[in-house]
Amino acid sequence: MRKAVLLKNLLIKKFLSIFICFFMVLSVIAVTSPISARASYVDTNLNTFIHDADPTPEGVVGQDMQLTVRIGYNGKNGLYNPKTEQINNVRVRLSQDQNLINTNGIVPSANRTNPYDPDDESAESEAYNEGYQAGAARAYNASLGLTYPVDGGVYPLEINSSTMTQEKKLGTLKKGEYVEVTFNVHLRSDIKAGYYGVPVSIFYDVPENPSGSYGSLNRAEFINISVIDQGEITDPASTEKESAFAVGENQATPAASYPSQMAYTVNFRNQTNRTLYDVKVHMENALDPTKEFQNTAYSKASASKQFPFEISQSNYDQTFEAVTPEEIITPAYVLNIKKNAASGYYPIDYTVTYKRTPDATLQSKETHTFYVNINNPSMNDTEPDSTREFNANDRTKARLVVGSYHTEPEAVFAGQPFKLFVEIENASTNINASNILLTVESEKVDNSNVFSTENGSNSTVINSLNAGESKEVSWTMIAGAGVNPRAYAITVNEKYDSPEFKNAEEKVTLDVEVKQIPRLSCTGFDIMPPSVTVGSESNVMFNINNTGKVILYNVTVAFEADSIQNTSAYVGNIKPGETGNVDAMITGFSPTTDDGTIHVTITYEDINGETSSQEETINLYVIEDIPEDLERVTPEEADPAKASSINSFIIPGAVIAGILGALGIIFFIRKKKKEKEQKQGTDETI
Incomplete structure (x- = not known):
């Protein structure tokens, strides 16, 4: 038996050596020729602690999402089952291992050796050997937690400090106990719809025990998320999956x-x-x-x-x-x-x-x-x-349900009135309802109602509703101006009579999405120098302040005028309360013929990709270029006496020309400024 085990391990070692060499070659090829990344569904059979949530977390390309995973172990499935009935000091966060967070679509190298002793006959060692021979790299790489277990996998999340520092502390976790944790993440805008694997790290302490490893350990395992394209949904803010x-x-x-x-x-x-x-x-x-x-x-x-x-x-x-x-x-x-x-x-x-x-x-x-x-x-x-x-x-009573509801306008903005229409349906087959009192109740934030009725009345009455009949009621409401953009609950309380049941009470909850209008302001304009010659550059710097409550996505600034070469600068995303910095170089194209106004167009997108813009202006004057050298007569072309007098004349002449040029710019600026002030005065008089 001992010889058979040794022979088996020897064959496995030879197979591993050959496969590792082959895999190293493939890794070199992968580095020199990047693989075209594609979405994949990760097989999580090798997982011990990290499991897919049900339903699979779903998000939209380029938008925020909540990533929920199940944490727990049953002592049977997976490669790392601890030999104890519980694990302590359990902490979970998104993995920061750069071998796992692979954003280039290149499969990392797996040049590793068998982590188990050749004579080890444990379940982990057997799983390692069987997996390596059957799927080789997948079981091997996943068992070590070193590489992405999907061909050409792409990490689908934007990497930033707030994403990678979220940590969920679970304390003690017993065998057979499962807990769900949720991370707030943002999906990359350059990925395609499909399934993606996301690595999650678990840190835990195993109590000392006589039959297995103990101490502080950590593992990284993959879960699945579903990413859908914005064009596949009618309301990107709501992507909840229905039952299978x-x-x-x-x-x-x-x-x-x-x-x-x-x-x-x-x-x-x-x-x-x-x-x-x-x-x-x-x-x-x-x-x-x-x-x-x-x-x-x-x-x-x-x-x-x-x-x-x-x-x-x-x-x-x-x-x-x-x-x-x-x-x-x-x-x-x-x-x-x-x-x-x-x-x-x-x-x-x-x-x-x-x-x-x-x-x-x-x-x-x-x-x-x-x-x-x-x-x-x-x-x-x-x-x-x-x-x-x-x-x-x-007693039998009618069953009143909300058949449908909608708002007018469809988009509800904070601080603006809207009308809520609700269709109340008697879903009973043979029981009528009467004296139906409907009262709307708003979700509260900081002890204040998010929604209020415009005229102060939040109740309405339907005299009767026969079995199978439906009627529409409405309320004119307004959302609080300072609320954050998200969905808020409106509860419809029902009180009604049936032939055998008086004063029956039911309630139905509706979700209404509240949006905020993007707002921005520009400060700190700095144009240096304020005037340039044709072909020269001026540095323009200013701040874009997000004064609203929504993120400004893909902020871009464009500079346009007849006197400059049109150009633009990309600022990126600006969160509420934060500032984006604009730093651009503007090149003079032709002499200014107006008051020097440069049109600045700030363009940005909302969470749904809809584009808006805001106009600003700055002043920059472009003048003709002044030649650096004037023609001068060389001493070789005239007698020494004349050469001396010519040189003495040319030098002061160049100085005078420079002074006159500078004065010309000043007079030009003053003239244009005066014309602009006179025009404004005329407009105000009119």
Whole structure:
């Protein structure tokens, strides 16, 4: 056995030596010929601590996003499982390892040796050897945490101090315990839509134990993010992903009467654009207490409003190997109704789990509700029992929902009025509602309402709403002038009557996006020199102050006039409260024929890429060039006496010409300034 292990390790070493040499050659080629970067979905099977969130974090090219990851370990999957039941002093942050943050699309070199002893038969060593032989570089590189495990991977985030210094302290983390952490990041504007791997570092202390490593350790593992193009969404500020499955589409509510069995199916449609694997539909055998059971008849005191079916088997799970996009799966059920089940609509919950890749270790999970209608005449009363204590669940009431809502104008700006339109719908099939009082309530920031109604009244009334009917109501509102640009909640409180239920109360929350108008000012203009000759340059410097509450993106400054060569300067992004510096060189093109005005156009973009501009002016005069040398007669071309007199004449002449030129500039500037003042006076008089 010992010889077999040694022989196996020897073969592995030879294979590794050959592969490392081959990989070094590829690395040299990669450095000399950069790989065209492309987006890729990272297989996280080798991860121990860092896992994809569900749903996968999603952002828009060139915009801010929240990157959420799951932290935890189960002691089974991954290469670095500690030998203890918990890890301490857990800290998580975005990796700063430059071998992982590869922004050039070049795969770093992996010239490393096997980190495990050749005689080591541990699970980590076996995983290392098996992975290296099966995928070689991927398992090897990922196990060491040194290289990007995707061909030509691109780091999709903008690297700055605020991004890389975010640290989440989790304290002690027990085996089997998972915690979600969120980082605020900004996506690069020069990447394409697709999936990207992002490295995340975890630092942790392993308590001393007799069977494994201990002390302070750290690992870097990859998670996935989804990046979409701005053109693929209608509202870039909202990119929340919907559930993978749509449930019960185009299906009537199943119905059955005791003592017959209830036989029915539930439609689950894969509404994503990818195939989902190992899909399992699990029917919960208890009702969610937060979801309403709806009576269809007066129930006897002995009637049960709990889970309505006899539980005759341990579970009713149904598994599907793969579900393609738009495919509909239909789990079927044949169930016996409980003898004491009350008549009514029951909300049956189904938990669906699935994998996004065939070999993924992390499962995504979502819960859906599907109603069934049960009629049990033996549990019905002909009249309500007036002696019983009142129970809200014994009375049927209408279900009022918000069918849709919108604002006019569509874009809501801070400090400006808008109209909120809300469509209230009675979703009940046979229960009417009346005396409907609707009151809007705003989210608060620093104990102040974000939204207020223009006339002070925040309530409106609908006299009646029949089953299936809908009506539109509206409020004229205004958003606070000083709020930050983001979505804020407006709660619609409903109070209404139904034939069997008086003063029912419900509430619905709406999100309204508030935008801020970009604002900027320019200060500190410095033009040196204030006048130049044709072909000479003047240095123009000034500050652009962001006085608003939104980031000014891609700020550019353009200088235009007939007397200069048109030019521009790129300033970049300017955050609220910060200043961008302009430093540009302007070259004289032709003599000034007006008052020397140079038009300065400041252009910038908002978060949606829409362009705005602001005009400023400066003054710069351009004059004709004064020759450096005047023609002079050399001593060789005249007799010495004449040469002496000519030289003595030319030198003072050059000085005089310079003085006259300078005086000419001064007189020209004064003349133009006087003409401009006279013109302004005339305009004011008019």
